[in-house]
Amino acid sequence: xxxxxxxxxxxxxxxxxxxxxxxxxxxxxxxxxxxxxxxxxxxxxxxxxxxxxxxxxxxxxxxxxxxxxxxxxxxxxxxxxxxxxxxxxxxxxxxxxxxxxxxxxxxxx
Amino acid sequence: xxxxxxxxxxxxxxxxxxxxxxxxxxxxxxxxxxxxxxxxxxxxxxxxxxxxxxxxxxxxxxxxxxxxxxxxxxxxxxxxxxxxxxxxxxxxxxxxxxxxxxxxxxxxxxxx
Numbered sequence: 181x182x183x184x185x186x187x188x189x190x191x192x193x194x195x196x197x198x199x200x201x202x203x204x205x206x207x208x209x210x211x212x213x214x215x216x217x218x219x220x221x222x223x224x225x226x227x228x229x230x231x232x233x234x235x236x237x238x239x240x241x242x243x244x245x246x247x248x249x250x251x252x253x254x255x256x257x258x259x260x261x262x263x264x265x266x267x268x269x270x271x272x273x274x275x276x277x278x279x280x281x282x283x284x285x286x287x288x289x
Numbered sequence: 290x291x292x293x294x295x296x297x298x299x300x301x302x303x304x305x306x307x308x309x310x311x312x313x314x315x316x317x318x319x320x321x322x323x324x325x326x327x328x329x330x331x332x333x334x335x336x337x338x339x340x341x342x343x344x345x346x347x348x349x350x351x352x353x354x355x356x357x358x359x360x361x362x363x364x365x366x367x368x369x370x371x372x373x374x375x376x377x378x379x380x381x382x383x384x385x386x387x388x389x390x391x392x393x394x395x396x397x398x399x400x401x
Binding site for chain 2: 212214221222223224225226229268270275276277279280281282
């Protein structure tokens with residue numbers, strides 16, 4: 181079974197702080213990694229994709245990938261209350277995306 | 290506007306009454322997929338389709354059927370729904386299997 185693990189949280193950070201979300205995966209041959217944001221009752225929305233080791237930055241978001249450690253993370257700088265949501269890590273497993281169960285993030289004003 | 294649409298958005302039905310949830314995308318994507326999302330279990334893939342007339346089982350296919358007769362449409366069929374199929378269902382599409390998937394708005398199904 182190809183697993184994607186995330187801490188369920190909730191992760192609580194104050195407004196303006198950096199939120200750090202982590203994800204580990206079991207399938208060593210995975211090549212594509214994604215972070216989705218999901219507000220309660222809504223559909224997942226893609227916010228970042230990363231395919232190579234290292235960092236990828238997009239605005240306030242930075243994705244980090246370490247294939248040797250089978251670890252991918254998402255940093256959210258200058259966190260805003262509107263960032264409060266569940267963040268899903270997804271890993272390509274060949275013919276499907278395997279999703280973690282998500283980390284709930286709460287940004288407090 | 291590029292989008293994935295699903296209908297209906299909400300459905301309450303009874304055990305055994307066949308139903309179909311439609312999914313349509315206007316992005317000319319080859320890959321389409323159905324997921325269900327349940328509290329504590331996350332998103333689980335039901336079926337996927339690599340292209341027209343090409344479908345395969347995901348992790349939880351029991352009790353579901355799909356078809357892909359046109360590139361844009363990928364309906365999910367529950368021939369005899371049961372209460373354990375009460376869930377939030379999402380359709381998704383992407384240009385290829387490894388690319389970013391775009392999700393529809395979801396269908397909340399309740400089977401009594």
